[in-house]
Amino acid sequence: MKYDKEADVLSVENDANTPVSYAQEMGNLVVHFSRQNKPVLIEILEASKLFKKQPKSLKTTLHRVLVSA
Numbered sequence: 001m002k003y004d005k006e007a008d009v010l011s012v013e014n015d016a017n018t019p020v021s022y023a024q025e026m027g028n029l030v031v032h033f034s035r036q037n038k039p040v041l042i043e044i045l046e047a048s049k050l051f052k053k054q055p056k057s058l059k060t061t062l063h064r065v066l067v068s069a
Contacts, residue, residue: 003047010047014040 002011018040020032028050032041044050 008046008048010044012042012044014038014042 001013003009004011015034015038018034018038020040021035023030023032028045030043030045031039032043034040
């Protein structure tokens with residue numbers, strides 16, 4: 001899991017060793033798939049807007065996960 005503050009994108013990678021074949025955008029969500037149609041990478045665009053609406057406990061947990069990554 002990585003957060004790019006400049007781009008405001010939160011990325012969650014399922015399998016770094018599987019090549020991406022194509023991606024589908026669904027609103028502020030971009031899902032990258034393998035040739036076998038399995039999700040490899042999920043990107044949340046404008047992530048800060050999404051997480052501003054969430055409880056502080058979720059923000060704290062995500063911060064811990066991202067900082068330790």
